[in-house]
Amino acid sequence: MRARHALHAAVIVVVTLIAYTGSLRGQWISDDVVAIAENPLLRSLAPANLHPLLTTFDGPNYMPLKILSLAIDYRFFDGDPTGYHAVNLLLHVANALLVYLLLARLGEPGVTALAVALVWAVHPVQVESVAWISERKNVLSTLFFLLALLAYVRFSDRPRLRTYTLVFVLFICALLTKINTIVLPAIMIVYELAWRFRLRARDVLATLPLLAAGAVLAWVNLHGNPSHGAEYHGGSLWVTLRTSSTVVPRYLALVLAPIGLSFYYAVPLRASWFEPAVLASTLAILALVAAAAVLAWHRGRAGFWIFWFLVTLAPMLNLVPFPALMADRYLYIPLVGPLVLAAWALQTAARRVPRLTPAMPIVAGAAVLGCALLTVRRVPVFHDDFRLWADWALTTSYISSDHPYAAAPRTEEIRLLRGALARDDASGPLHNNLGAIAFEENRIAEAVAELGRAYTLAPRDPAIALNLGRAYLFARQPEAAARTLEDATRLEPPSYYAHLDLARAYLLLGDAPRARAALTHAREIRPQWPDLPAVTAALEAFERREQRGRETGS
The missing domain is CATH 1.25.40.10 (Tetratricopeptide repeat domain)
Structure with missing residues (x-):
């Protein structure tokens, strides 16, 4: 068993490194220049500089661990972006291994866990998070998020104070890297309801300290810096919600058919719930929620992965407004859910039509190879600002x-x-x-x-x-x-x-x-x-x- 897991891990590492090797040739692009390359705050790890490192906002956001990680990079790589890219890539490799470990811990067969982790790792929507140095917050916060969730799964089975302390510390680290990881307590509840089909009093109590910590750090992000006072798109929460509803089906389409990816997506603001695109999207979201609830009620674990997608995507739907309405990087964590569901759908088809079973490894291999080739092709988009501009222009x-x-x-x-x-x-x-x-x-x-x-x-x-x-x-x-x-x-x-x-x-x-x-x-x-x-x-x-x-x- 251990040898098989080690082999699977080696495959994940090698395939992911090959797919993203081109990212090491990338220059400073977009926000990288001001936020990293020209940021004097990152140029010293001296004790006198630690206070500003840990208290300065990164734009409108409070993410000191992201800033600290980049300062450590500067200590080793100075102004050479190659080293920063390498760290992003290694963090992504680690996250792919954690996705595999999570699926294995949840009882997925090794081959299924391997296929999902590989597609997740080399899916072209992930390129933005890996090849853009400024997205260090995405890859690093996900590392803490997945580690915290793995620790919680262990705690749920065998409650120990030290295990819960580990969950709490890792959750704080995730929050201090990127606030969207605030959804971990919700995922914990969803795990109990839609995976373990129970909800004990201690499960709810376990979320309370995390919710309190999340509330404090959310307040710091929202009120600790006046530049975070972005207005809702179109001037109201309702316009933003209507508009954001239309990106959910677009995200699912990108998961299944990752073509036409872009650094910038045009998302028209929506004035009415009865616009065809809004109505169809809203009904689709409600149908997903209903399906997940029904599946959970009938002990169908597919509901967990539907909820995973919706819950982890929710912070990126402008419930708290920020400039971009849609971006590939927002799928970094949510992507796991649809990929597991797709794998299960193929397994179900093979069970119902046994003659399809021999084709399943071919389908999985084709998915990995196809995504990897698309990723290799997309990585150069993030090499310099001109190519990045041309990507969408x-x-x-x-x-x-x-x-x-x-x-x-x-x-x-x-x-x-x-x-x-x-x-x-x-x-x-x-x-x-x-x-x-x-x-x-x-x-x-x-x-x-x-x-x-x-x-x-x-x-x-x-x-x-x-x-x-x-x-x-x-x-x-x-x-x-x-x-x-x-x-x-x-x-x-x-x-x-x-x-x-x-x-x-x-x-x-x-x-x-x-x-x-x-x-x-x-x-x-x-x-x-x-x-x-x-x-x-x-x-x-x-x-x-x-x-x-x-x-x-x-």
Whole structure:
């Protein structure tokens, strides 16, 4: 038995290292530059520096163990990103081994545990967490999370104070690395209900100290740093919930068919529960919850893995708002659940149709090989900022800055987009992104032309409508701007910038009442946004001039 587990562990280590070896060639990208490469806080482990290391927020988040781990990296690797990448990769390998160990501890056959752990390790949605150094928080917090859960499984069988102390300490370490691991107590309860089919008083009591610790650290994250006061997308919790509901089926689709992955996903804000996408997604989520509950009631352990997916994904659905509505890295822990369910589905099919049994190892091997090849192909996306930008800019419309800012010419980006357009001139996103760059570089006439073409090709894309409306504003074409921005507000009613820019267009047209209405909508969505005072002041000045004109005329 031990020899078999050792062999399985060796396979996991080797396959995972091979799949991600290319990540070692990655440079500093995106947040890495400011948060790590240029961060003076990481450059000393001297006792005098430990206090700032352990008390300084990482952006809006309190994650001192992530910062400490990077400071340790700096001690060994200085400014060479290769070492940091290597640590991320080794942590991911360790997590894959822990996934295998957890499944084996829960009674899964060794081959099933191996297959699931391998697919989890080399699934291409994991590349973002492994190949992006800033996602140290993801791989390190998951290490603590899985260790804590394994300790809890032991504690549930044989309650010992030292085992529970280990659970508590590991949970605190997970929280101090990334707060989304706060769901561990919920997973503990789900384990008892949907795996052991019981819930004892001591099971509930065991969660209380963890819940208290989680509440304290959640409060620190939310209130200890004013930069964490992000507003809900679309201005309300309900818009955010409706919008987030639509990403759950998209995540499941990426698990089953990991193609079209992106560093940036366009997620339109949703104004009504009765929009087809929202209604279908909400019903699907409710169906998953109901299925998990029914399975647990009838002692079907598949319910545990459905709950695993939903519970571990929940913190990443913007219940507490943060900028990204969807990202591959948010699937790092949740991915285990659907993969186990897929393995069980194949096993069930083999039991019901025995002639399929010989094909199961081939199916599992094909899944591992296919995911590994996709991962090898995706890893270079994270080698540098240009490739990272190209990853999404070739397929997804991005929203330009609110104003031209005479950006430095982006020659490489423009060449890439034009090359892509030479192969596919009917792509709305490609024309949009060329137009957005032209707008930001203050080439307004060119921006209007490209964005107009994009709008003709993709009239239902709210990002394109917003960009074109802005370009018309700066081209001093307020009628066209108002018409296009009205479309943008219809396509995405909770869009703050669509309403704000529409107010600007109406103001240029001298239509104060409609400008006031559009500005009111914008304020309802983001009441504290810094653009509002200037537009409000301009509107009030216009209204005063109109009032004086009426008084003079009378």
